Amino acid sequence: MSNQVNENGVSRRNVLKGAAIGGIGLAAGGTLLSSCGSDAADGPVTFTARTNDETGLKIAQALADAYTAETGNEVTMQGSGDTNAFQDGISQYLQGTPDDAFQWMAGFRTNFRADQGLLVDVSENISNLGDQMPEGFVSGATNPSDGKQYIIPTTWYPWGLHYRKSTMLELGLDPENIATWDDFMKLLEGTKSKGLIGYAMGDKGGWEAMGTFSILNVRMNGYDYHIDLLNGRAKWTDQETIDVFNQFALLIPYMNANFLDISWDGMRDLLLQKKCGAMMMGSWWANDFLAKSQEDYDDLWIVPFPEINPAYGRDSIDAPVDGVCAAVNGTNPAGGAAFAEWCGSENGMLAAQAAGDTSLYANTRLDTSGYDAFNKQKLAVIGEAKNVMNFLDRDCRNDFAGTIVGPAIQNFLKAPQDVNKIVDGMQAAWDALPPLS
């Protein structure tokens, strides 16, 4: 098992490729499902689902019920309420009387709380899962400061260029692949000349445009530079970074003018209503297309963001990993860890799938042959990438990503000519950050 990790524990090269394509050769059979934790892990477990929508709660309840049925340990599930508020209050929540297990996100948001002693070390549970857990996810879940894992990965999704195949056909482009910057510009120009929006953007939340910034950076300067930049080893005032902003500025004329008035759901609606050509976004809302009609869902497609610098091709992708953590301050932390482990096991994922979860799972035993075309394409998009990132606000200090990078990109989008002033401000803010403790 590779312990090759960097600051973000996201150096999950190559290994993911095999994992993503569905754990070929590791299908049923293999080792026996390891027993779910030891005796110490018995007893009732409480579980917080990081969702407040109906489907998410239904899936979480199905997980709880299936675990109870399998182990006899009763699981009490509750929703987190507003997920942004849950995210914002997580440190306070974990210091109070948290549930034993809760759904959470890998990357800085886990590792930081692990360093603060708020999360249960689940390294043993990860090794219990054995070859069910793809190595790439293990290194993705590894905290660089101590080499241990504090989250059991369960699902993930890619960030890519989303569009409608029918629009590409109308423009005379290959509906299944927009590979080069030229094709991409044709897409933007074509949709714009039809009176539509070329590149949908909604950055009201302050994080949506980070996806475009990150992908431009890895396409132009490579994965290593991007991670260096997010961890202070490269500078925002570097010409490389300024070039990325200037490339970003090329997209602004194709954006909707009200990009600071709408959020990610506005972008989704633009694509849903056939009002835009393409958009850079994570694929978590594809079910909304299905909810509208099968035809709309079949029309939806995702490809990796086009190549810019041939030296890097399309070798990197944002593919945030979600999972389950156990809280140290829970009443039954060992039980929480065992439940988290079970959620990452084949049985846990089958239970979620049976309850209607269409996410991509982080388990090699799951059969992906039944995936629909769009989900297979999501796997292919992730599989093509050599480097997987967790998204800017999970790869970077929280007191920099949200409070500095978000507003800076908003300021840039409204006044791209001020790029030098903006990067100066960002670098000054980075330099003034207190030591991370």
Add this chain to the structure above:
Amino acid sequence: MTTTAAGTTTRRRRAFSKGDRFTLAMFIGVPSFLHFVWVWIPALLTIGLSFTFWNGVQLSNIRWAGLANYETIFTASPQFYDALRNNVYWLLWFSFIATPLGVLLAYQIDRRIRGHKIYESVYYIPVVLSLAVIGIIWRFMLGPAGLVQVLLGRPGIEEALPIFGNYDINTYVILSIASWRHIGYIMLLYLAGLKAVDPTLREAAAIDGATEWQTFRKVVLPAMKPVNIIIIVITVIESLRAFDLIYIIYGTSTGWPILGMLVFTNIYGQAASMLGAAYAVILFLLSITPIVFYLRTVFQDDKP
């Protein structure tokens, strides 16, 4: 003289029975205690924390920072001056537009112009709504696919006029929304004050041949001094403590930064750092100045 004064005091003191004293102690002591525990201790702790580096989790990680947080705010926080500027805009707008309009309305309604009852109700209605509710209402009305967009003939998301994200106009839009409530609030306060002004004063001024404007400026305004001070203080405080409206409209993304938002985004949540405490102290100092000014004026008036 002295003896009389002392005598009066003694007599008054003796008038308190045990039960009175207990009641007084409860009325003064309990609120003071709660106020101290819930307001002053946190305030003092915040001031202390603003001189530290801390992420709000383990107390053992707290480190002395000296003035570093303040230095960061003044020299390396791109949003601080934007926020300060927006708060100053808010203050100027309220001082020179919203508050005078409220006063003007109160004066007109007090003169019982035709339909004054209707005006009074119409302008007062927004006051019963909290700023958070007002934010929700206007976010829906002005946002993409909102009523105003439909009336402008732009019902689609793709064609919705940028408003809250349009930096040429959003300052005016937000301040107008805030004024919608503030005008009614000031109107109500001023109306209450005007009703207390002795009408004979105005009659006397009219008999002496004063114009409407002269009467207002030379007679009514001076008679309203206590209300005027309250209104000035309210205007200043409301402008500086603004938070809820902006939070509802923009979330934590600080699309239109103000100091109250910076306190929140820097001290609460995933990005917790004591920069937020330092912002809070700056805001506190800005707000306490008008309060001190107000209390001093009031106490001076009370002096014999």
